[in-house]
Amino acid sequence: EAGVTQFPSHSVIEKGQTVTLRCDPISGHDNLYWYRRVMGKEIKFLLHFVKESKQDESGMPNNRFLAERTGGTYSTLKVQPAELEDSGVYFCASSQLWTNNEQFFGPGTRLTVL
């Protein structure tokens, strides 16, 4: 069974540009989460989807970040326009519905904003 995959693994962009990160959860997992770790900080929760609906987006830092999960399968996280402080590693995780046990994390996307 394939794990959570994220694309790209690395992205280097200039300040003001737009970047879109993609996450493919484990097949059948209705819960999908985005987290990020910015330089020197702890891993922080961004938002949570249940299928295609945003269940909790309390961790989204500002309106430059837009997450979507059309059709309830893969998800995208768009940063527009990117700022220097957005640099970090963005993780996606998924889990089955009706369980609060294990969240499976992807390898992350390392975003560098120059």
Added chain:
Amino acid sequence: DAKTTQPTSMDCAEGRAANLPCNHSTISGNEYVYWYRQIHSQGPQYIIHGLKNNETNEMASLIITEDRKSSTLILPHATLRDTAVYYCIVRFLGNNDMRFGAGTRLTVKP
């Protein structure tokens, strides 16, 4: 979710047991204790979780004190590949997001 306190770093000799402590003195009755780890350049990995009773799986054992104010993750025979940052997380059953702290950086030495 309750706050957790972990040592910043620990060392362990290869082949020996690694015992990682976590304090969660404000834990409430229906909060679970979870342990994850992050090996360098990888995503966090689930290890184990528990509520009141001690738990064991193929990776580790979790010992929770009777008053539930602290717990210990035990890696029975640490290997070099267990070198990672270990996170103790306390969360309610209804909360789906994981609140990571700073964790403990475990270094297993030959």
